[in-house]
Amino acid sequence: MTEKYETRKIQYTGRSSYIISLPKHWILELGLKQGDQIRISKSGSTNLILYPPSVQPKTAHAEAATIEIDPNEKPPSITRKLISLYFMGFKTIHVKPKTNRLRPNQRLHIKESVRRILMGSEIISDSSTIITIQVLINLLELTVEGAFKRMVHLAKSVSRDALSAVQENNKELATEVTNMDDEIDRFGFYIIRQLKIAIQNDHILKEIGFKNARSCLGYRILVKCIERMGDHAVLIARDVLEFDKKIDPEAIAILQDMNTFALSVLDDACLALFKDDYHQAEATIIKAAQISEFDKKLHKITDGIWDSEIVFRTREIAANIRRIAEYSVDIAEIVLNLNIEKTLYQR
Structure with missing residues (x-):
């Protein structure tokens, strides 16, 4: 929804005050009349906010x-x-x-x-x-979008490392993956903090690049999706730490391909997000359904493995990879919700 602006000239009364006139339709819409008192507060260095009698101004947040x-x-x-x-x-x-x-x-x-x-x-x-x-960090030193991109990069990195740890049965690398989960969460907490501040101040909201409060809500869900992806990479890494038997090499090859595909779905979803591209998001959702083909290939291989522990672990790793693709679909759906208005017929 676009904001309605009115332009008014500031007039000098000749004493110690300046006056401006208010549009008549605003007065009527708010149910105001001559003699009513209006509260005025200064917000930041660029905004003045008018409060009708029925609305109490928000007090400044304690620091x-x-x-x-x-x-x-x-x-x-x-x-x-x-x-x-x-x-x-x-x-x-x-x-x-x-x-x-x-x-x-x-x-x-x-x-x-x-x-x-x-x-x-x-x-x-x-x-x-x-x-x-x-x-100590300033609101604009690291933007929400910049922090989110860093989160995505870390989530992709730990996912690849987790699969490498499985392939090599590398417990040291698996431990590193579990430790990196805190770093992903750290960026997530930072973004949530910035969103909380921005949603309470329209000026800051615009400063950090959001059109409206709805976008903030969307980003809150996006952050949770990336945090969950990191959690699934950790679950894969823990498999390496808890078991000594190696996964079947042929199964690992399919798991690697499956992980590469899941991360490509994430890339497509994020591209749609940063471009505000509704059609790209829709294409991403359709593409993600193809991950079931990797499951079919994997089941054919595991059906021929007699060791039930290896079969269970292989399918659990596949389930964690599948969740990465599913969370990428969640991101794409957020993009659809934020950009649906662009697809509406314009008369």
Whole structure:
């Protein structure tokens, strides 16, 4: 939906104020009348916002937050609190103990979480009585699109490495894949934080390249899709870590081809996203259905394998690869939803 703008001249009253007139149809649509009071607030450095009496202006978001940690609080609980505050857009987070001091393992975990998970954050104060975390990265230093492209690159990389680990029975490479999952999540958390900030401010929304809040919602789902792809690569890598038997070489060749195909579907879906191309997205969905051909080839091979463990593992790896293609379809469907208006008949 396009925004309706009106142009008005600013007039000087000759004293200490300037005045502008408001369009009559705006006044009628909002049910206003002569004598009503209008609230005016300054948003950023370029916008003025008018609020009719029935609408309360949003208060400015606090830039700092403080959480208290119980002496027996477990590290995962602390991490969840830090992530939640990071998502909410706080620039400074203070972590204090409810009583006495932060325990050494709690301090260590907080510092590790900041390093691994909270992109653009640094610990600027560290003691047993308080840890202060500051988010230093600027909203426009790393755009949402730029961070998303980095996520996609990492997801593709770990997927390829996971299959290489299977082929080579390389446990060291498999371990590296499991460790990289945190890096994908780190970019995902960063994007969610930026979307949360942008959706509350129309000016920032436009600054980071979004047309409307609906696009933000779409990107939130896209991030989850890429995170899930990384999770499936980790599941493939864990197969290598947990079992010693090698997968049948002929089956591995098909799995490699299947993975290459799944990643090509991801490439096509992302291309449609970045081009806002409805037809490309539709073609991607049709293409993704072809992954079933790899399943058929794989079943023919596994039907001739007597070792039930090898058969189960091979089919589980194939299922994880198939999920990558399915999440790529989800991305393509988001592109369809965001661009359907372009296909409507224009009178």
